[in-house]
Amino acid sequence: MNSNLKKELSITACKVRMGVIEGTHCAKSGHPGGSLSAADIMTYLYFSQMNVDPQNPNKPDRDRFVLSKGHVAPALYATLAHRGFFPVEELKTLRKIGSRLQGHPDMKKIPGVDMSSGSLGQGISAACGMAKAAKLTGADYRVYAMLGDGEIQEGQVWEAAMFASHYQLDNLCVLVDNNGLQIDGNIKDVMSPYPIDKKFEAFGFHVINIDGHDFDQIEAAYKEACTVKGKPTAIIAKTVKGKGVSFMENQASWHGTAPNDEQYEIAMKELGEQLAALEK
Amino acid sequence: MAEIKKVATRDSYGATLAELAAEIPNLVVLDADLAGATKTAKFKAACPERFIDCGIAEGNMMGVAAGLAAAGMIPFASSFAMFAAGRAFEQVRNSIGYPHLNVKIGATHAGISVGEDGATHQCCEDIALMRTIPGMVVINPADDVEARAAVRAAAQYVGPVYLRFGRMAVPVFNDPETYHFELGKGIVLREGKDVTVVATGLMVAEAIEAGKMLEEKGIDARIINIHTIKPLDEELICKAASETGKVITIEEHSVIGGLGDAVCAAVCENGIGCKVVKMGVHDEFGHSGPGGDLITEFGLRAANIVEEACKLLGK
CATH class of the missing domain: 3.40.50.970 (Thiamin diphosphate (ThDP)-binding fold, Pyr/PP domains)
Known part of the structure; x- marks a missing residue:
């Protein structure tokens, strides 16, 4: 990746993280931990990889993104807002009565959301349906799905994985945000899904392991996925839950807790400093 | 025949x-x-x-x-x-x-x-x-x-x-030449003034048969086919309920949450004082056996409708 793009993406990802903190703080609820772990990948997808048009969010040939781990909606909303799908100011309405920004993504309300999601395990199936539709109609869009590492404990994920492989959906690329933590603690302790890469390989996927905070690796993985023929790709991204906010990093307790006023100030100060350093 | x-x-x-x-x-x-x-x-x-x-x-x-x-x-x-x-x-x-x-x-x-x-x-x-x-x-x-x-x-x-x-x-009792399906609209298969039988699915044929049997007994039953349970044709049902004053619902489904409950809700919510008898599967599981025999065993035949209608009318 060229250094200008990397700098731009890093700056945007930092702003997305600030949007996550802003939204969850205003809502006094929500899921900051997994939103922060997913921020770099979502930023890359919407600002570098995907064919989308904020002025025409439903254009038929757009690439699709399905947030199967729908609880990290704050990251998706912040990404969409910064990409121009709706005003950034609206992030402050997260989870409030009358807001379009529901606790989990609602495709009927928010421009740019391709599938309603939130009940874990279901998004990947919808992504399979979209990819299959493209195969049936000869459309050349690609479908991206993001799953949580806890989410893959749901059996439906593996029903969908079988489907994707069986129908050779090489226009489907799923990403597992492997931040290692779920609500009740470490995924290894709650119900280990490891080895994640070997499981997807066994289900017939082309598998790529990356550091989910390294834009070079993120870009290389998604570019590689585009070249794979005859099978879907799974990118297993090692990430840090709460990434970018010191006191949230690697803490399961920040899965579904919003920052209070004091924590909000500290988090925004930290992210502000990161942003200033990046913009230098 | x-x-x-x-x-x-x-x-x-x-x-x-x-x-x-x-x-x-x-x-x-x-x-x-x-x-x-x-x-x-x-x-x-x-x-x-x-x-x-x-x-x-x-x-x-x-x-x-x-x-x-x-x-x-x-x-x-x-x-x-x-x-x-x-x-x-x-x-x-x-x-x-x-x-x-x-x-x-x-x-x-x-x-x-x-x-x-x-x-x-x-x-x-x-x-x-x-x-x-x-x-x-x-x-x-x-x-x-x-x-x-x-x-x-x-x-x-x-x-x-x-x-x-x-x-x-x-x-197959409908005539393909004349049948018209309109989503959300019930079909009156027989006009009648004494009692209304509201049936859905496979029970409609039984209801039609019951209408003929009741006629022989001098009971004038209105037979309604509700193919669309949601949205329900409340107007048709409420009109029948208020005109006949007595309603029997029949469905090959639990009496909890199905057609019978939908009809009861429509009648009650529209303030129609009307007795409703719900025929169907009464809070129990089925079991193995020929399908037709089970329909008979669970009391979902025309004869059962006739029996309920007679009870309702005190005949």
Whole structure:
């Protein structure tokens, strides 16, 4: 990746993280931990990889993104807002009565959301349906799905994985945000899904392991996925839950807790400093 | 008397999908390893490229159908009622119902007439489950003619539809030349002033027969076929309830949450003082046996309707 793009993406990802903190703080609820772990990948997808048009969010040939781990909606909303799908100011309405920004993504309300999601395990199936539709109609869009590492404990994920492989959906690329933590603690302790890469390989996927905070690796993985023929790709991204906010990093307790006023100030100060350093 | 033609509504489902293959280019059919039983194999034979077998994975099938619909296709997702409405309830609710996607759920083998497979496969709860999902249309056709028309109407309607079909061959009483299906509109099959029988699905044929038997007893029964349980034709039902003062509902489904409850709610909410007798499966599971024998055993025959009507009228 060229250094200008990397700098731009890093700056945007930092702003997305600030949007996550802003939204969850205003809502006094929500899921900051997994939103922060997913921020770099979502930023890359919407600002570098995907064919989308904020002025025409439903254009038929757009690439699709399905947030199967729908609880990290704050990251998706912040990404969409910064990409121009709706005003950034609206992030402050997260989870409030009358807001379009529901606790989990609602495709009927928010421009740019391709599938309603939130009940874990279901998004990947919808992504399979979209990819299959493209195969049936000869459309050349690609479908991206993001799953949580806890989410893959749901059996439906593996029903969908079988489907994707069986129908050779090489226009489907799923990403597992492997931040290692779920609500009740470490995924290894709650119900280990490891080895994640070997499981997807066994289900017939082309598998790529990356550091989910390294834009070079993120870009290389998604570019590689585009070249794979005859099978879907799974990118297993090692990430840090709460990434970018010191006191949230690697803490399961920040899965579904919003920052209070004091924590909000500290988090925004930290992210502000990161942003200033990046913009230098 | 000429032998009445009998057809299972699942056959009507498969046959109509096969016809629609050529008429609707973006119609796709999904099944979960039951194409031979749900009769979607007829579509598969007509249009293999738009038939998607999902294997024995109903939850994923509903999600895939949602994704196909989100991408502009018209998917018919098929399985037994037990697995389409039961096992996959939450996928239907969250992936199809909540985003109001244009998915049609073709659920065959509904009710106790499934027969020998027994209680695990005899779904008497699907109408109750599906009607609670906001925006879900629920259709339970009575015979071959109505089932064919219902499938076509569902394909034209934009939004989620649950279609309920039976396994057992049942009498074809509608005339294909004159029959007209209108979504959400009940059909008065016989006018009458003494009592109203509101029937749905396979029970409509029994209700028609009961109407004739009651006539012989000097009882003038109004017979109504409710093929669309949601949205319910409240106007027709309330008019009948207020004019006859007595209502019997009959369905091959639990009396909890099905047609009977929907009719009771409509009558009560419209302030009509009217006794309603709910016939159906009374809070119990079915069991193995020939489907027709089970219908008889569970008291869902014309003779049972006649008995209830006589009790209601004190005759």
